[in-house]
Amino acid sequence: MVDIASRVWNHKWKIDPIVRSLIDTDFYKLLMCQSIFRNKPDTQVTFSLINRSKHVPLAKLIDEGELREQLDHVRSLSLSRGESTWLRGNTFYGKRQMFRPDFMEWFEGLRLPPYHLERKGDQYELTFEGKWHEVMLWEIPALAILMELRGRAVLDTMGKFELQVLYARAMTRVWEKIETLREVPDLSIADFGTRRRHSYLWQDWCVQAMSEGLGSAFTGTSNCKIAMSREVEAIGTNAHELPMVYAALAADDAALAKAPYDVLQDWHDEHEGNLRIILPDTYGTKGFLENAPDWLAGWTGIRVDSGDPATAAQIAIDWWKSRGEDPAQKRVIFSDGLDVDKIKTLHREFADKVNVSFGWGTLLTNDFRKLVPDDALAPFSLVCKAVSANGNPTVKLSDNPRKAMGPADEIARYKRVFGVGEQEAHEVEV
Amino acid sequence: MVDIASRVWNHKWKIDPIVRSLIDTDFYKLLMCQSIFRNKPDTQVTFSLINRSKHVPLAKLIDEGELREQLDHVRSLSLSRGESTWLRGNTFYGKRQMFRPDFMEWFEGLRLPPYHLERKGDQYELTFEGKWHEVMLWEIPALAILMELRGRAVLDTMGKFELQVLYARAMTRVWEKIETLREVPDLSIADFGTRRRHSYLWQDWCVQAMSEGLGSAFTGTSNCKIAMSREVEAIGTNAHELPMVYAALAADDAALAKAPYDVLQDWHDEHEGNLRIILPDTYGTKGFLENAPDWLAGWTGIRVDSGDPATAAQIAIDWWKSRGEDPAQKRVIFSDGLDVDKIKTLHREFADKVNVSFGWGTLLTNDFRKLVPDDALAPFSLVCKAVSANGNPTVKLSDNPRKAMGPADEIARYKRVFGVGEQEAHEVEV
Incomplete structure (x- = not known):
């Protein structure tokens, strides 16, 4: 039997939302969010999406309107009662009440802050500005949305x-x-x-x-x-x-x-x-x-x-x-x-x-490598990182110079301060 | 949403029937059935199930009770109105009314005749006796049931x-x-x-x-x-x-x-x-x-x-x-x-x-070869054939001596009558 109500309900959605929950995110983001909420609540940051795989022309593959709809949908989300109960009551790493009541109260009222989206050639410039503990929660949904919209674009023509x-x-x-x-x-x-x-x-x-x-x-x-x-x-x-x-x-x-x-x-x-x-x-x-x-x-x-x-x-x-x-x-x-x-x-x-x-x-x-022509579903290297904090650029060196990021003069300064010499370059896999 | 009615309905079935329709059979059976109904309506035949793959111990794999339930279920089937309409009205090979009204009237009233089932060592002896045009309709459902029950036995332990x-x-x-x-x-x-x-x-x-x-x-x-x-x-x-x-x-x-x-x-x-x-x-x-x-x-x-x-x-x-x-x-x-x-x-x-x-x-x-341990889902050579007609044994020679069947003396007589000499043996694939 067809479940008529389900069918009608499914067709009422204007979009097929990719991210449907604020806790459809990595656990460490919530741990870090709580830490920031406690220790650095006034820090202003900018997070920015960076496509390290320039050969994937995201702006050609993904319709800007659809991308905005998905991002807007995430901004409409808030913590559900069951999600809140789980975060407050579940045991994480053997510990109860990992998330403190003051943090949970704030999280329950949270909506994600605005985003800034602009097409730049074949890529999108997607940035988020605001309080660190709010902006940082954009990282995972933004990446997941871009990845899945690119996948949907490829799947669209298949039988x-x-x-x-x-x-x-x-x-x-x-x-x-x-x-x-x-x-x-x-x-x-x-x-x-x-x-x-x-x-x-x-x-x-x-x-x-x-x-x-x-x-x-x-x-x-x-x-x-x-x-x-x-x-x-x-x-x-x-x-x-x-x-x-x-x-x-x-x-x-x-x-x-x-x-x-x-x-x-x-x-x-x-x-x-x-x-x-x-x-x-x-x-x-x-x-x-x-x-x-x-x-x-x-x-x-x-x-x-x-x-x-x-x-x-x-x-x-x-x-x-x-x-x-x-x-x-x-x-x-x-x-x-x-x-x-x-x-x-x-x-x-x-x-x-x-x-x-x-x-x-x-x-x-996401191992869909070689499963469709032109390897169009292969995963690629997309990141969403803090690029500045209280107006200062951020820097990452890592143990692989290809993963380094930040302005060149700041990279030089950090290398000096942290005593980092020659580094061996490694392919960035995904 | 769960479709509650479907769920309850599904759990009401005493068995999960393998063959659920009298036309879940090969088209040529129906063409031949009509031909026999017209030309040889009084012929008495015995059809018998023959497992050419003795290494597959059907009686060890398949519970006799379950086999009987499935066979009994087939005996409870009759042509549905929609199936009858389709057979009567559809174009087959460009021809309308391929199935004549007298045949369809008989078919609409048909229930499959009884079967005889006996365990013989690790195999089942399954035979059908009666009018040719009735008994012959057992061939496909009997094979499909044995094949699928053997598969279910293997799938039973899987996650x-x-x-x-x-x-x-x-x-x-x-x-x-x-x-x-x-x-x-x-x-x-x-x-x-x-x-x-x-x-x-x-x-x-x-x-x-x-x-x-x-x-x-x-x-x-x-x-x-x-x-x-x-x-x-x-x-x-x-x-x-x-x-x-x-x-x-x-x-x-x-x-x-x-x-x-x-x-x-x-x-x-x-x-x-x-x-x-x-x-x-x-x-x-x-x-x-x-x-x-x-x-x-x-x-x-x-x-x-x-x-x-x-x-x-x-x-x-x-x-x-x-x-x-x-x-x-x-x-x-x-x-x-x-x-x-x-x-x-x-x-x-x-x-x-x-x-x-x-x-x-x-x-x-049925290409499930090598997909489970011991190749336990590989297809095997099961047939269901007319073994006698009006008391006389049947004979098949075919172009492959390994597919020959019938009593040895009758095979010799047929070879003589049809002038069949030495034949090249071929592996019987499936």
Whole structure:
């Protein structure tokens, strides 16, 4: 029987919204948002969308009107009662009331701030300005919308069975990856693929498939909405935007050198256990660890997000040893450009030295490579970053010069302050 | 929204019926049924299920109770009003009222006759006895039920996403075949896969995928129910059971030698055009054509269903030439053990000599080879044949000794009467 009401209801929608919930976002955005809300509530920032893959002409593929409708829809969203109850009452990383009442009260009243959209040649310039803790919540929905609208543009001309086979192929591919990962003993892997996913429904499928296929080796998803609806763990800690904005706010070179540690000092005051994960690469992993205060060596682990992952993991292990810590009690989370082979290799190399976890992103939730002509559904490198804070430009160096961003003179200054010399360039995968 | 009524309704079924309609059968069964109803209404036959693949222990895999429930369900079916209207009013092979009113009146009142089921070791003995035109309608549903119950037994232990990926893989495989066939110019191909399909829903999917993927190169399906619901052509002409039963009814060797031509004489009186397709291999293609009356050379084409298909097609072409016919005006329909490579090869070899069509069966609708452990979903060679008529055993020789059936002394007698010498053995594919 046709469910008539559903059919009529579905056809009443003016658009098919891509982002339908404020918690269809990464868990670490909410953790960071709360931290900013508490520690830097008056910071004004600009976030900007940057398409590193210039060969993908987003403005030719995506209709500006449709893009505006999707962005406007996100601005109409507010936290639902069930979502609020979940955030207030759920246990995250073993802790109840991770989100404080004052933060939740503010979040319940939040609508996302305005956006600025302009076409520049074949690309869009999409920026967000305002209070840091409000603007930063645009990052994930903006990326997800652009990714999915580009996908829809490609799918638009396909037949019904052609579409079904496309998804059949993509499902088969994900499942084959899961079957391969099954052979890895004591695996610990989470979904980090919200931002550059093929679509919400696809990410939701991938999470469920990982859950059935890997059992307890699948530790959860970064996506709060999916974590809530599928009853899996919400995973994530913190990201580059914290040190980038703290650094941009620094009054002088001495304050700049101290900024990344200030971030972690604030984090240290708020969190413990598995949430104490160092993201050391913003201004070069090596220098960051060498100059780190001793209390940081007591943290639980390190997330490796750029450069050669094996090198970075070894630097971390050596650093822990040099500070009298036992690496076997520590955790390394790999999260940069992962796919099955890299996961297997890194696991083989490090599993007997340290606790190893994986945050698997784009090549879990958007591996549509070579599935359509001209590879038109291949994922590409889109980011949405803080580009200025209180009027000062932000800078990121990372362990891969191709991921560096910021004005050239500021990059030079940061390299000097953080003692970053020659860096090895790596392909930016996705 | 959940469609509550549908959900409740679905759970009210005591079983999930495999065959839900009397026209979920091959079109040629209905054509032959009408011919028998007219020409041999008093013939008593026994049909028997034969599992040529002894390594598949059907009685271990399939619960006898479930098998009985499915068979009983088929006995509860009768022609629906819409099905009757379609059979009476639809155009088949360009002809209206293909099914005569007296036949339709009988068919509307038909319930399938009883079955006899007994477990013999790891196999089932399943037989049907009664009037030929009633018993013969058991063939397709009996095969489809056994095939699908065996599949269900294998699927029973699989997880939800594992199942989805299984079908994703099977869909991808079918689609890749379709993509390959797209490259064959002027292809003409139909689905002949009802009897050994994976399931009804799967055959229905395959038909729709062929339709979208091949367009007009896909000429239709042998399955009447699917032809009706998907509005594609119903395809098929006649099968071995006609000459086999006619031969068993022959009083002496002279009558036996004439029997296969009597079949076609009756057919000639009833049908014209594309329904005049010779199936010459029941007692050896070569002898059958050499001894054929001249009026048979005027028929539209030949169906090749055993032996080496290229050899048989060449024999047919040479025969037409020897009778002063132009092969370019004739049609060869290949229908034995086809898959993409064989289709491409045969098309390449014969498309410029004769009109070529393909009736693609098991490897269209049941190619689940190597998709589960132990290859437990691979199709296997199950047939349901007339084994006796009015108390006499039936015999089939075919162009492949491995497809021969009947008592040894009768096989020897038939070989003598039809002048069949040494035959080349071929693997029975499916």
